[in-house]
Amino acid sequence: MLARRIIPCLDVKDGKVVKGVQFVGHEILGDAVDMALRYRDEGADELVLYDITASAEGRTVDYNWVRDIARALDIPFCVAGGIRSAEQAVMCLNSGADKVSINSPALERPDLINELAEMAGSQCVVVGIDSREMDNDYYVHQYSGDPDKIRQVGRRTLDWVVEAKTRGAGEIVLNCMNQDGVRKGYDIKQLRLVRDLIDIPLVASGGAGAPEHFEAVFEQADVSGALAASVFHKKIIAIPDLKRDLRAAGIAVRI
């Protein structure tokens, strides 16, 4: 049976893993390669490595750093941060990343999704979406790595999800920003709405604070994976304990 994925997200700034509450005010948590291996040992199913400032600073990911991770890791990982062309994405994949996630650059130029899917295949193309509830609807935000540059782009999240899928995305990571860093649980309502619109994998992000939040998002929003950062980094939840609880609750996990 296909297992639901538990995905620690490592927000990386200058080679260090950082965590900011609501994306503002970063705290250094450790070295990226060390933390990637620690999560592998604990049973993480996949890792996402976000170069959180690359897009706002107008540069792309550091491919040597991708290579260091790829050399050490034997579980899949996805790289995100400032990938602006299909060529850059292919360089990331050739450096050993399994998938690339595009967020702000896809909003600037949606054709990037098509180009990437054609060149590397949809299965490598993840579209990350930062979404916030406003006026009883959900809207996409851009440049969320930088509090000075973050902005609402006027796109409805539900429209953008469908467009991304149609253009060739192989997976959507939906980061529900209202919940981010608050640890009150995933935004089940929004995730369920998105899940019902698409037939590609959906990964939940934003708001994980307790094991029951994972159980709820898998059972109620039917997501393929659940991404979290601070609860893992700060050792509030241990992945082996989480997976044992999920299995006891009847959810398919890899142990």
Added chain:
Amino acid sequence: MTGNGTEIIVIEIGCANTASVLFALERLGAEARLSSDPAEIAAASKVVLPGVGAAGFAMARIHELGLFDTIRGLKVPLLGVCLGQQLLFEGSEEGDVSCLGLIPGRVTKMTATPDMVVPHMGWNQLEVLKADPLTAGVTNGDFAYFVHSYVCPVNKYTLATSTYGQPFAAMVRKGNVFGCQFHPERSSAVGAQILKNFVSL
């Protein structure tokens, strides 16, 4: 030509994910490198055909690089990984392309349903159908990491299956030709065991 070198060659056809396969072989202490040169591939001790992306693009590259007959003519162990396994079959529905024809059968598309998202992406369990040097140490229920939207048919050359909607060939073997639909280089200890089995053939 019969391979007499000690090196494992990972065929570089311009599709992604060659680096991760190479790194996995290096972690096992195997002597491995990338090449797209027909003579080097023909002289290798073993050959890995990796691949991510579309079957049509990959087969076009194989023809452009003059590797079609080289790969088909290999007498040493050949391991196709992910798309590489699909290319071993006669043809693929993806782009309606003819493949290497080393294993009978045709690769077909997985159809997404509301309950079954495609690509099949993540860790799924293996069911071993046949004892084989490649599956040594692999137990029924072991998880491997899959990412694909097309599937290889189950037939007499299937070593192990996995099930997503329906059973499909997760590992295959016909003579010196082996394949894994999943990514052994990304399948943690189970994947390392399978690669070690291949290196030890």
